[in-house]
Amino acid sequence: MNWRVIIQIAGRHLITRKKQTGVAALGVTFGIGTFIILMSFMTGLNGMLDGLILNRTPHVHVYNEVKPSEQQPVDYYEEFKNSFNVVRSIKPKMNQMRIHNAVELMNDLERDERVKGVTPQVSAQVFYLAGSIQLNGRLNGINVLDEVKLFNFGDYIVKGSAEELAKNSEGILLGAGVAKKLSLEIGDRVQISSFTGDLYHLKIVGIYQSGLAEFDNVQSFANVKTVQKILGEGNNYISDINVKLFDIDQSKQVSKELERVYDISAVDIETANAQFETGTQIRNLITYAVSVTLLLVAGFGIYNILNMMIYEKMNDIAILKATGFSGKDVKYIFISQAMLIGLIGGILGLVMGFMLSVAIDHAPFETEALPTIKTFPVNFNALYYIVGVSFALISTFLAGYLPSRKAEKIDPVEIIRGQ
């Protein structure tokens, strides 16, 4: 196989038909360009949305659930053992909110080699006080620096900083919605009343905004010790433990283990956020479907052009075969024409896709709900560019294959004798 001659002939055919070649290549360009833009933008958006929830969601969340006892007292009574017992108006079991022996449990988890990190949380029901008005709220005690490291907590502190809170035992990161309602700013003090009625003054060292209004309207954060004090509990009082694993796919297995071994409730991230996975999959599916459709259209264009070209080039094909080019050589001439169109169009498509992606990446996109986002999210993953060019080459190969087979089978005697 002498590729230099084949490419020379293919190239010459394309160059002498600049307009046709250009139109065919443009079809591929639009297909690939659209694919790149859609993929970059869609996955960028997916990443952002997933990040909004999944990044700060622990892979396994350990807590004590309030629920009725599995075995009611009547079940222990020998005489009713064989009867059908009906208990009405069952109440949940009186249970402490704290996790039993939480410090030991955390130490065990830290030693587990699948676990990247563990953070404790103490959650307390509180009221934010403003004069005679009491706002319902929830104060979470956290180890803020660990949270920043493991769960990107820093992204949601819109004013002030995590370090400020870590330094200040009387500090609070106030939810943005709460701050707005109470007209409070950094440096102000906020009055908080615990469930038992004790009053505390905490200094606002930062504002927290997650982007989910129902969260920001009630949630605030303080140090673990501060909240333990507000609850009047000791420093082994932990209500939730958040676990981050090295491999998110193990979360289900780890949560099952924890439930079995420690007799507590543990929820894994997949169960808690099943809808996000589904959304991501469907968006990806749509993107691929649109791109494949565009390439299909481009492919039909190339198929048509090559078909016409082969009818035009019957004489050339006949003489090439007569002078010693085999059917395969002729086939490769036309396939390489198709693939050259695909390569040129594909590369232009990558350039177009990249440039438009950059433009989108710089387009301002500001919304109250997403405090950390200033421009549209775009994912510049090299993989999509590789997939794009492969798509272009595969689809043009397929489009070129059928007409080329026809060229391969042309009988030169028929053409030459028919003149």
Add this chain to the structure above:
Amino acid sequence: MKTILEAKNINKYFLDPVKFHVLKDISFTVSQGEFVSIMGKSGCGKSTLLYILSTLDTSYEGELIIDGEMATGKNNKQLAVIRNEHIGFVFQFHYLLPEFSVIDNVMLPAKKLNRKPLEEIREDAMNKLRLLDIAEQADKLASRISGGQKQRVAIARALINDPAIIMGDEPTGNLDSKNSQNVFNLLRELSVEKNLTLLVVTHDQDFADKTDRIITMEDGRIIK
């Protein structure tokens, strides 16, 4: 003298629309340096025979030996190699690739053969064009030269790989008498000076009379 082409008991049938015996038991040889013409009325099978001898048509019975090599029974790819190396074609129509320059057209079969570096191929092609007295047209597009010139370029292309035999199907059929005289003289010269073997199908009696040997066909048989 060396035998360049040998046909043994060649039979051919057309099956469509009805079975028809086109070539009946054709046997002959062509020796090195011979200028042979095949004559006959339209439909006597002379072109059909030429395409079998040139290996383009493979559906026949019998044996075909070209330059000592058995061509019968080879697959298309092997036959393409034989044509590329041993056979030069000149048809009634020139069949130049219109997008390529004259010299590129001449170089193509040699590039396919791929035995010499590109520079040497170009030099060879220029020599062939000089031989046919059209070197000054080398860089023009093949579609931009006159009919007589095109046919000469086609002959240069047939010569580029120094083939064992040149086969022609009415090579002067499309030319006026002056050009056709020119082309014949060229072929004659090649035959004499370069000891080239030529096998030409024609129905031009004047043309045939000037060749070394005339094979006359009638109803699928060689009669003389």
